Amino acid sequence: MRQIALPLSSGTGPAAPTRIIVGAGNAEAVESLREPERWPFRTAVLSGPPRSGKSLLARWFAESGLGTAIDDADTMDEAALFHRWNRAQEDREPLLMVSNAGEQGWKIALPDLASRMGAAMQLEIGSLDDAMLADLIMLHAEMRGLALDDSATAYLVGRCVRSHLGAEHLVATIDRISLERKQPATLAVWREALEEIAGPDQPRLL
Secondary structure, eight states: OEEEEOOOOSOOBTTBOSEEEESTTTHHHHHHHTOGGGSGGGEEEEEOSTTSSHHHHHHHHHHTTSOEEETTGGGSOHHHHHHHHHHHHHHTOOEEEEOOOGGGOOOOOOHHHHHHHHHSEEEEOOOOOHHHHHHHHHHHHHHTTOOOOHHHHHHHHTTSOSSHHHHHHHHHHHHHHHHHHTSOOOHHHHHHHHHHHHOTTSOOOO
């Protein structure tokens, strides 16, 4: 499994990872981000599930000098966004737009902008495989100073919600329970965290 170190000067913590895990779910998008000269009109739209690293990849793209990135592009004024696209074309600068519109997709009302975004390279962060999920769990644990070993990830991967947000939520819950109990994050804590997240109406996978 590969990782990208973020060339950022901002602080780190649970909400600001210093590395990006590269695996089956995002490897294709990452490789395309490295070669923006191949994008149609040097423009790409990056989408994916919540907390899947879209904003981090955009920051890495911009800080690495590969081009300009606009996060939450789907929430911007469309006329202003179209102006940004025109300016990037004039400057011959690659432009990455990040969409957080989710499963419903980015609905663009301005026809000129819609046609440009429709012609752009479409990059999407997909689902996690076991290896990437395990690495995400370990990364979130490391960021919190939480001691989890390979036996922990082997146990948790097959039982937690298979999403970026699910991995983050699980580790946060394990960390909280461990601190509340004033004990290391052992099997009993993992189980309690899984049970809490699943809720009383869900089958137990403990």
